Amino acid sequence: MTNAILTGLMLGGMYALIAMGLTLQYGVARIMNLSYGEFLIAAAFASHWLFTGWAISPFVGLALVVPLAFVLNFAIYKLLLTPLVRRAPNRDALEVDSILATFGLTFIIQGSMLALFGGAYYSYSFLAFPVQFLGETVAANRLAALGITILLGLALYAALTRTRAGTAVRAVAVDPFAAQLVAINVPQASALTFALGGALVAAAGVLVSTFLTFSASSGVVFTMKALIVVVMGGVGNMLGCLVAGLALGLSEALVASYVDPGLTLAVNFALFLAVLLVKPAGLFGRATR
Amino acid sequence: MSQGSGTPVLTINGLRRAFGGLVAVNDLSFAVAQGEIMGLLGPNGSGKTTALNLISGVLRPDAGTIRLMGQNIAGLASYRIARLGLARTFQLVRVLDGMDCRENIKAGLAFQRPHLSAADAEVRIGALLDRVGLAGHDRRPAADLTYIDRKRLELARALAAKPRLLLLDEWLAGLNPSELAIGIDLIRSLRADGITIVLVEHVMSAVRALCDRCIVMSSGRKIAEGATADVLSDAAVVKAYLGGVAADA
Amino acid sequence: MTARVAGFGAAALTALALLALVPRLGNAYYLALAISLLQYTVLATAWGMFSGPTRYVSLATTAFFGVGAYTVAVLGEILPWPLVLLIAAALGAIVAGIVGLSTLRLSGVYFVIFTFGLTELIRQLVVWFEVNKSRVLGRYVFVDITQADIYWQLLALTAAVFLLGWLIARSRLGFALRVIGEDETVAKHCGINTTFAKVALFTISATVMTLVGAIMAPRWTYIEPSIAFNSMISFQVLIMALLGGAHRLWGPVLGAVPLTLLFELLSARFPNTFTIILGCIFLLIVYMLPRGVAGLLEKLSTTAGGKTRQRATA
Numbered sequence: 001m002t003n004a005i006l007t008g009l010m011l012g013g014m015y016a017l018i019a020m021g022l023t024l025q026y027g028v029a030r031i032m033n034l035s036y037g038e039f040l041i042a043a044a045f046a047s048h049w050l051f052t053g054w055a056i057s058p059f060v061g062l063a064l065v066v067p068l069a070f071v072l073n074f075a076i077y078k079l080l081l082t083p084l085v086r087r088a089p090n091r092d093a094l095e096v097d098s099i100l101a102t103f104g105l106t107f108i109i110q111g112s113m114l115a116l117f118g119g120a121y122y123s124y125s126f127l128a129f130p131v132q133f134l135g136e137t138v139a140a141n142r143l144a145a146l147g148i149t150i151l152l153g154l155a156l157y158a159a160l161t162r163t164r165a166g167t168a169v170r171a172v173a174v175d176p177f178a179a180q181l182v183a184i185n186v187p188q189a190s191a192l193t194f195a196l197g198g199a200l201v202a203a204a205g206v207l208v209s210t211f212l213t214f215s216a217s218s219g220v221v222f223t224m225k226a227l228i229v230v231v232m233g234g235v236g237n238m239l240g241c242l243v244a245g246l247a248l249g250l251s252e253a254l255v256a257s258y259v260d261p262g263l264t265l266a267v268n269f270a271l272f273l274a275v276l277l278v279k280p281a282g283l284f285g286r287a288t289r
Numbered sequence: 290m291s292q293g294s295g296t297p298v299l300t301i302n303g304l305r306r307a308f309g310g311l312v313a314v315n316d317l318s319f320a321v322a323q324g325e326i327m328g329l330l331g332p333n334g335s336g337k338t339t340a341l342n343l344i345s346g347v348l349r350p351d352a353g354t355i356r357l358m359g360q361n362i363a364g365l366a367s368y369r370i371a372r373l374g375l376a377r378t379f380q381l382v383r384v385l386d387g388m389d390c391r392e393n394i395k396a397g398l399a400f401q402r403p404h405l406s407a408a409d410a411e412v413r414i415g416a417l418l419d420r421v422g423l424a425g426h427d428r429r430p431a432a433d434l435t436y437i438d439r440k441r442l443e444l445a446r447a448l449a450a451k452p453r454l455l456l457l458d459e460w461l462a463g464l465n466p467s468e469l470a471i472g473i474d475l476i477r478s479l480r481a482d483g484i485t486i487v488l489v490e491h492v493m494s495a496v497r498a499l500c501d502r503c504i505v506m507s508s509g510r511k512i513a514e515g516a517t518a519d520v521l522s523d524a525a526v527v528k529a530y531l532g533g534v535a536a537d538a
Numbered sequence: 539m540t541a542r543v544a545g546f547g548a549a550a551l552t553a554l555a556l557l558a559l560v561p562r563l564g565n566a567y568y569l570a571l572a573i574s575l576l577q578y579t580v581l582a583t584a585w586g587m588f589s590g591p592t593r594y595v596s597l598a599t600t601a602f603f604g605v606g607a608y609t610v611a612v613l614g615e616i617l618p619w620p621l622v623l624l625i626a627a628a629l630g631a632i633v634a635g636i637v638g639l640s641t642l643r644l645s646g647v648y649f650v651i652f653t654f655g656l657t658e659l660i661r662q663l664v665v666w667f668e669v670n671k672s673r674v675l676g677r678y679v680f681v682d683i684t685q686a687d688i689y690w691q692l693l694a695l696t697a698a699v700f701l702l703g704w705l706i707a708r709s710r711l712g713f714a715l716r717v718i719g720e721d722e723t724v725a726k727h728c729g730i731n732t733t734f735a736k737v738a739l740f741t742i743s744a745t746v747m748t749l750v751g752a753i754m755a756p757r758w759t760y761i762e763p764s765i766a767f768n769s770m771i772s773f774q775v776l777i778m779a780l781l782g783g784a785h786r787l788w789g790p791v792l793g794a795v796p797l798t799l800l801f802e803l804l805s806a807r808f809p810n811t812f813t814i815i816l817g818c819i820f821l822l823i824v825y826m827l828p829r830g831v832a833g834l835l836e837k838l839s840t841t842a843g844g845k846t847r848q849r850a851t852a
Contacts, residue, residue, distance in 0.1 A: 032647065034654060083825065092593075092646070097824065099595050099650055100780070104820035107773055111813030220769070224655040231651060262666035265659050269652075273640055280644050345727060367726035377727055385720035396717045399710060400729035450729065 003136050004257040005250065010138070010146050012249020014208065016242045017149045018222060019229035020156060021200030027236020028173045029194040031081055032095050034102040037223030038109035039198055043069060043205025044214050045117060051124050058126055062148075062206050066199050073198025077191045080105070085187070106219070113216035123213040145207040152203060157238055169193050173236045201226075221265070228272045234282030243283060247271065296359050297322050298454050298485040299344070304353035304363075306343055313339040315509035317353070321454070326476070326486045328500035328517065332529060336509040337489045338380055341456050344487075345377050346370040358453060372402055376452035378443045380459050380489075386432040390423055393431050393442050397449030417445040421475065437468045444475070448484075455479065457488040461495045473498050497521070505529065554697055561686035569685050571802065573757070576692040577750055578798045581771070582778040582790035583699050584746040587706070588739045590784035591715035594646050598637070598653035599775045601660050602630045602744045604767035606751025608664060611677040611761040619681065623752050630748025631741050633660070638737035661767035668763070676762035683756040691753045699746055703787040706739070715739055770813075774801060777820045783830025792831040 018040065025033050046065050050056040056064075084101060088094035127141040160166035171179040172189050180186050208214065208222075229248055233240025248268060255267045275283060297320040304317040314336045321327045329337050342348045344355055346367035355363040362370050376397070385393050394414045398405060405413065418424050421441040426434070431442055440460060447455060461472050473495055479486060490496050496503065496517060503520040505513040507529040513520050520526060560572050581599060589596050609626040617625070637656060641649040668675045706712040714735045717725040725732050751766070758765060774797070782793030797819075805812045827834060 032650070080821075087828075095647065096593060096595055097828075100776075100824045101821060103597065103773070103776070104817045104824060106817070107813050107820070108817030111811065111815075111817060114813065115810050220654075220658060224651075224658065227651045227654070231648065260666060260670065262662060262669065265655070265662045266666075269655065269659055272651075276644060276648060277640070280648075347723070347726075366731075367723075368729050368731050371727050371729035379723075383721055383724050385717060385724065387720050388716070395713070396724070396728045399713060402729075404710075446724075446728070 002134075004253050006134065006136050006138060007257075008250035008253030009246060010142050010249070011253055012246035013146050013149045013153075014204065014245075015225055015229055015248050016245025017152060017207070018201060018204045019226045019233070019241045019245055020153065020238065021197035021204070022226040023197075023230045023233070023236055023238070023241050024169075024193050024200070025197035026230060028169055029077065029081075029190040029197070030085075030091060030094055030176070031077070031098045031194060032102070033197075034099060034223060035105040035109055035219075036102075036201060036226055037219035037221065038106055038113075039069065039073070039201050039219075040205035040208065040222045041113065041214055041216065041219040042109060043202035044209035045113060045122070045216075047206040047209045048122050048124055051126060058206050058210050059144075059148075062203055065206050066203050069202030070195045070199040074191055074195035076105075076198070077194040081194070082187070082191075085190070106223075110217060110219060117216050119215060119217065121213045121215045122209075124209070126210045139211060141210040145210055148203075148207060152200070153242070156200070160238065165189075165192075224265070225268060228268050232272060232275045232282055234284040237282070237284040240282055240284030244275075297356075298325075298358060299487065300354075300356040300359075301344070302354045302356075304340070304343060304355065305351045306339060306348060307351055312509050314343060314350075317506070317509075317511055319504050319511065319514060321485055321487060323485055324480055324483060325501050326480060326488065326499050328496045328503035329487055329489045329506065330491075330496065330503055330520075330526075331506035335506040335529075337506055338458060339509075340506070341377065341458055341487070341489060344370075345375060345456060368400075371450065372400070374451075374453035375456070376447035376450045376454075377456035378440075378447055378458055378460050380462075382436075382439050382443050384431040384434070384439050384442050384446070386430070389428045389430050390418060390426045390434075390442055390445075391428065394418065394445050394449045397446035398451075401450050413449065417449055420448070421445040422471070437464055437472075440464070440472075441475075448479070452484060455484050455486045457486060457490075459489055459491065461490055461492045469495065493521070550697075550700070554693070557693055558690065561689050566685070569689060571799075573685065573689050573692060573754075574802065575795060575798050576689065576696055577754060578775065578778055578794040579791050580692060580696050580699055580750050581747055581775045582782065582794040583696075583703065583787070584743045584750075585775050585779045586782070586784035586787070586790040587699075587703050587746075588736075588743040589779070590786070590789070591712070591719045592736055592739070593719050594642075594649050594736070594740075595776075596653045596740070596743075597650065597772050597776070598656040598744075599747055600767055600769050600772040601653070601656040602634065602747035603751035603754075603771055604657065604660065604664075604763075605630050605633060606748035606753075607755040607758075607761060607766040608751075608763070609748075610681070610752050610755035611679055611766070614679055614681045614755065619683070623749060626752035627745050627749050631745045634741040634744030635737065638740040639733075642736040642740065643733045657767050657769055657772065661763045664763045664767075676760060678760055679756055679758060681756050685757070688753055688757060692750070695746070695749055695753065700787065702742070706742075707787055711735060711738065770816075773816065773820070777816065777823065779830075780820075781823050781827065781830055783832025783834075785829065786832040789830055789832035 022033060022036050025031050025036070043065050047058050047061045050061045050064065051058060080101060081098065084097040085094060088097055127144055129140050130137045131140045131143060133143055160170060168179070168184045168189050171182070171184055172186055176186050225248065229241060229244045233244035248271060251267050251271055252264045255263055299321040301320070302318045304314055305312065306314045317340060329340065331337050339348065343350050346362070346365055349364050353363060354361050357370070357373055357375060360373065362373060385396060391414050394417050395410065398410060398413060418427060421444055423438060423441050423445065426438070431439065434442060444460065457476070461469060464472055469492065476486065476499055488499070500517045502515060503517045504511055505520060505526045512529055513523045513526050561569055581603070585596065585599060588594070606626045609629055610622055613622050613625060637652055641652045665675065714725065714730045717728060717730060718732050718735060722732055755761060778793035778797045779790040780793065781797060782791060783789030804815055808815060
């Protein structure tokens with residue numbers, strides 16, 4: 001039981017990290033990014049390539065992959081998404097357009113990865129030895145990933161609440177129009193936030209690759225889970241992300257160890273539906289006026 | 290002024306709605322008699338639009354009752370309330386841009402019970418276009434209309450449902466003086482049809498010209514109620530407006 | 539007006555009669571191609587029936603197609619064919635009803651997320667059931683259905699879909715959906731039960747997709763979940779409907795026909811990079827032709843003729 005809970009919490013922490021980037025992209029930049037999970041897998045492949053090809057530790061890999069993902073996502077926002085933002089008469093129209101555009105992007109990235117790496121499952125052995133943690137035996141790579149996840153989460157939280165730029169980002173999340181009136185450069189803030197979200201998911205991808213097997217077509221499931229966590233926690237809400245991520249991880253781990261590992265996605269959906277039926281705006285979402 | 294008889298068209302009792310810690314509407318109670326035009330006044334953020342949204346079913350109240358012709362409609366879905374005889378316009382004018390004027394009005398009447406025959410509906414639509422001053426614009430796309438014509442069209446759509454109660458949310462805002470005079474006449478003429486009206490309005494000349502009685506809200510609460518002239522000269526009301534402006538800025 | 543409708547009906551019937559003769563050509567390649575064309579025409583038109591007027595993007599075409607195909611895999615040999623189709627349709631309708639009722643009363647995002655994951659969810663559930671309960675993964679489809687039978691069934695379904703779409707567009711339900719697509723809040727205040735209207739149309743559209751899956755199933759002799767629930771179908775149907783223009787009943791077919799032919803060519807010539815090419819084509823359409831070919835034609839006809847915008851819904 002403790003083992004299942006511990007596994008669940010570690011998994012949940014990872015889901016929270018994965019979803020944090022999306023909640024930034026959707027909550028602030030207003031882009032519903034369906035290709036989100038593909039960026040995670042791309043980063044996982046990058047880490048795999050660095051580790052197996054160049055013997056570069058994933059921790060060092062983070063320092064390479066994350067900035068690259070930031071730049072790439074910034075470029076994607078500027079080149080691909082800005083035209084949609086400009087032409088959208090309202091938020092709903094932008095949502096539909098961004099869903100379509102990123103859905104198309106999904107297939108481009110997934111297709112590229114399939115062409116490069118084929119459909120096989122990949123993994124590599126990094127810190128794959130057992131350690132004792134809270135009286136249970138867990139894999140060192142999972143523990144290391146959890147530690148970095150917590151660090152990243154805290155850093156992001158501090159950045160959003162303690163810095164000027166962070167305050168600007170939160171202002172855009174609440175009301176882009178009003179934010180503009182207090183001299184916040186909304187397009188720039190949106191682009192940077194989108195890029196930051198991309199950087200976060202890349203970090204998650206590198207970490208995930210140290211302890212999970214993945215394939216070129218695994219992205220969709222991660223997108224799915226990130227979406228569920230974001231909506232369950234309340235769009236744009238960091239604390240909600242954490243709680244929903246943990247809830248998702250725990251329920252998955254419990255079902256996997258006591259019922260059947262094949263039913264995890266069904267559990268995700270069940271949890272998602274349950275939350276939506278009770279609190280349509282998400283656990284920490286604010287009802288709009 | 291004209292005080293109708295029988296059950297009030299609208300009776301609100303102890304209405305409350307909070308958003309998180311902010312109580313947008315707090316213990317609001319009032320009644321509107323048949324044929325009355327009631328003004329709902331107050332500074333920005335005082336809860337007027339929230340009150341309209343509660344009445345029309347966009348929002349669910351946390352507490353309180355809303356009776357339309359004696360029937361409690363609090364918490365009912367908007368479409369049910371609409372079918373019970375309530376129609377409204379919106380603060381930011383909402384017309385169906387992808388449709389022409391006739392279709393816009395048809396949207397207002399096609400889903401009311403009992404259903405009209407197609408021929409009767411066409412006649413009604415034509416009459417409504419005349420009524421609001423859009424005669425001849427039948428097939429014009431709503432997207433091509435001027436601001437006041439969009440307002441007219443929105444009103445025609447609301448009237449198409451033959452409402453017992455009409456909620457107008459700043460329908461006269463943004464009109465120039467001559468348009469305002471036309472608008473005031475139009476609203477006044479609705480009373481002759483037996484339509485009861487609640488209007489949220491900032492244009493004080495229009496409030497004076499139209500409203501039999503007024504309610505003033507501030508910070509979600511009702512702070513004054515009475516005949517229009519009395520309410521507008523009330524010291525507390527003046528303070529709420531001026532104080533409200535200072536607090537908002 | 540009635541004369542125009544009659545003329546149109548006569549033309550449609552003639553076309554139908556001519557199309558029914560395709561299997562008589564005796565060319566297996568053309569027949570296979572014609573089946574693909576009809577399959578995607580029906581799927582894209584059914585997609586547009588719901589997503590066009592409401593502007594809710596459904597990514598679950600494959601989920602319903604797969605439910606239909608897999609129903610045939612399980613029941614095809616046991617029950618008579620019409621009953622199998624009926625059960626498939628009922629299953630599709632039930633799944634659509636559940637998804638619709640739980641997500642369509644909320645904002646569109648929940649619907650998109652749900653449909654995005656629905657294919658994977660149902661695929662996992664089927665795998666789980668097959669592995670744990672029935673202990674078979676993958677089934678052989680032995681039913682007495684020829685390629686020509688598949689073609690005729692699809693042709694009948696195509697005719698039914700267009701007739702149904704035309705009737706809905708003229709009905710109060712169709713008008714309600716157009717109002718919802720324009721402004722959902724206004725729709726509610728006009729007395730439209732928006733949830734009912736959306737769920738009803740989503741269910742109709744999904745039932746048609748399920749039937750396509752069931753009818754197509756005998757084309758494979760062997761079906762496993764990854765074949766029945768192939769997410770490429772959702773993607774291709776979406777591209778086709780958008781290229782054609784989903785806001786018109788006749789729009790999606792304008793995308794389905796050329797793209798089916800193009801995809802046939804591309805998937806044979808560039809099997810490894812097909813997905814990438816598809817993604818690029820799709821992005822081009824989203825950016826260059828947001829209202830599809832139908833929107834382009836309308837624009838051309840209005841600017842050329844200078845007449846008022848034609849409003850009749852196909």
